[in-house]
Amino acid sequence: MAELLNEPLILLFLIMVIGSLVGQLSIKGVGLGSSGVLFVGMVFGHLGYEVSTIIQNLGLSLFIVTVGLQAGPRFFRMLRTSGVVFGVVSISIIVVAGITTFVVSTVMELPAALSIGIMTGALTSTPGLAAALEATGDPIASVGYGIAYPFGVLAVVLFVQLLPKILKIDLMQDLTGKANPIKRSLTPEVMTIEVTKDYLHKKTLKELRLAEGTSVVLSRVIRGNRTIVGLSDTVILKGDRLVAVGNQKDLEQLCNEIGEKVTTNFANHDNVKVRRITVESEEVVGKSLRELALRRKYGVTVTRIERSGFEFNQNAGWRLEQGDILTVVSCEDRLNEAEQLFSRRHLEVTNIHLFSFSLILFVGLLVGMTPIYLPGLGAITLGIAGGPLFVALVIGHFGKIGPIRARFFQPSNQVIGDIGLAMFLAGAGTTAGAGVVDIIQQEGVRLLFAGAVITVVPLVFGFLLGKKIYGLSMIHSLGAMCGGMTSTPGLGALNSLVESEDPAIAYAAAYPFALIFVAIMAQVLVLLL
Known part of the structure; x- marks a missing residue:
């Protein structure tokens, strides 16, 4: 068996199989989802196995491009409508998370890569983890993500379910009595x-x-x-x-x-x-x-x-x-x-335009390698995550630029993204798993406390910003908060409380902003910490 696991593809797909099974397990509707692959990969990494960096980077590129193509049309459209308020809430959550991470890392004297990884885990943001790994070049970021992620999921779900009960608010009555920006x-x-x-x-x-x-x-x-x-x-x-x-x-x-x-x-x-x-x-x-x-x-x-x-x-x-x-x-x-x-003019074998998809990746990688100079902070690069994301956002918005076609059937885009994400998480997990036990033994409860603080502070701030400052309904405030925290389980919990599509709409409006700005925040924190 050990010899088989030394074969890169055997190891990769075994981690993906076991990880996907683990991700499907749930307790009262809460599960790990795709992050199950990351945790299984960490176990294999602790045992001395490692997925190739090339496979990890390929998976990251595939995943991040599909994210950009999916978010592009909605992201730029929301900038031109009154629904931009959800984007403001989402961006504010990311900014507060970054400030909180900086303070916690400085006070507790945590390594920069570990702190940034904790932030992405607290925000349950896999694209953020990708950006953190690339920006820091340190696999310890995956350890921080793995430690903070479970609490990040549970905190949002419990907040959504318990807050309306504690405040004794009728969600549907509150919704009809508030202005609906979308x-x-x-x-x-x-x-x-x-x-x-x-x-x-x-x-x-x-x-x-x-x-x-x-x-x-x-x-x-x-x-x-x-x-x-x-x-x-x-x-x-x-x-x-x-x-x-x-x-x-x-x-x-x-x-x-x-x-x-x-x-x-x-x-x-x-x-x-x-x-x-x-x-x-x-x-x-x-x-x-x-x-x-x-x-x-x-x-x-x-x-x-x-x-x-x-x-x-x-x-x-x-x-x-x-x-x-x-x-x-x-x-x-x-x-x-x-x-x-x-209707279709001819029978197509695939709904993905291979030339366009490859060109988007190629141009995105070139953009990611180009240095960007920030006054007082030095030069940063968007990297293999940020570059393809930026290019995919722009092309996804226009749909078609010259020979490049960027609008595919959603299921096709989803399949490529899911495969790429699983490849990336398998590689990131094995890389981080080699040092996960030592880190937990050294830091222990301190890391759990750091993860809790970085989760709770932006979570509460985002809700209060939507509810008190912008006067949104409880449903829209919680939906935007879930989008800013990129918490799909939180959205599921909110949907179970009301028979309305408003939670999903607020989530969908806020989510693209969070996807993009958490990657930017990871880069900024690398320069500051």
Whole structure:
């Protein structure tokens, strides 16, 4: 058996198999997840086995690129919306975690690499661990991560579950009584408005520019028993009923401007159909609805976009991703033509564009090796984690740059990320495992205390910032806090408390910021400690 374990691939996949099994074990819904591979790797490392550094770096590169491609579209979009408040909460958590780590490391005289590893474990951030290992060049960072990680998971889960009970807050009542900073872009509603204003009579939608600059899309015009698709050259008559889709505030404003809200039985107006179409063709991936000019070329109107389980108002500037689901309105023939545009043109063997993925990795590594000079702090590099992450974020935002295609089906992206993460954790675990026993014997309770402090301080600060300073609801504050702590188990615990998608939305808005800035903070702490 010992001889077999000396074969690099045998060792790698044995650690991945056992680690994934350990990660699937859970106690009351709390488990190690992917970090099970890290802990199993540490055991093998303690026994004298080591996974190749090349395998570890390859896994890190694959994982970090998929993180960037996943976070890119949401990260830059959130910077331009009111939902940026969740990003502020997330970044604040990381900054406070960095300050706390600096203070704890200085007072307790802990090694820099160990302290940074503890911070990434307290934040349950595997990308942060990757950045810490690269920035410090010391495998002891993995030891700190492994020590702080279990408490980091449990602390967030217990905080989420116990705080509402201690404060005796009705979460759903609290949610409805607070302003929702992301409600504007989610869960579109439908309203039928009868035109009663004289100035609208016999003018086209293009001339009237109704609802311009708002979330509202005019999908249909009902005239008697006839339904017309709402195109730019559609003429509006007094008495027409306009079917509008958007958020409630914008719909009410439009209604006040042009007429009054009425009830319509759409079953009696069946010449215009509504169809949900999935984006599959690589020819449209990365393009915006404005570029596709669907109304002008195909005579169809997109009213909503569903992505990753969330439904958004139509936005002409959004770039499409594979797997997006569009709600489209038009007559049967035109819908068929539009569906052909979005469907696959040919049978594809894979949903990953190998040339693009490899080029993103290559350019990312080059960017990561380029020194960046910071006044008073010296030069830093983004490294094999930060470089590919930055490039993937930018390309992920645009979706397609020249020959580079960066929007894949989410399952395909997830598979590559999971495999890369397991390879990286197996290598990081065996490297750290060689010294884990000595470190625990020397430091012992001090490390556990350091991990607890670095977990609790940013956790409480992030919640109070969202709740007290920004006036968010309890659900949104806790969801943003879970995102800033990159705690998926915490989100799961919060979801179990309420029947609402709001926790997941707040988490998803905060999470990309945490992924990025924890890697930056690891680099900064290397220069300061």
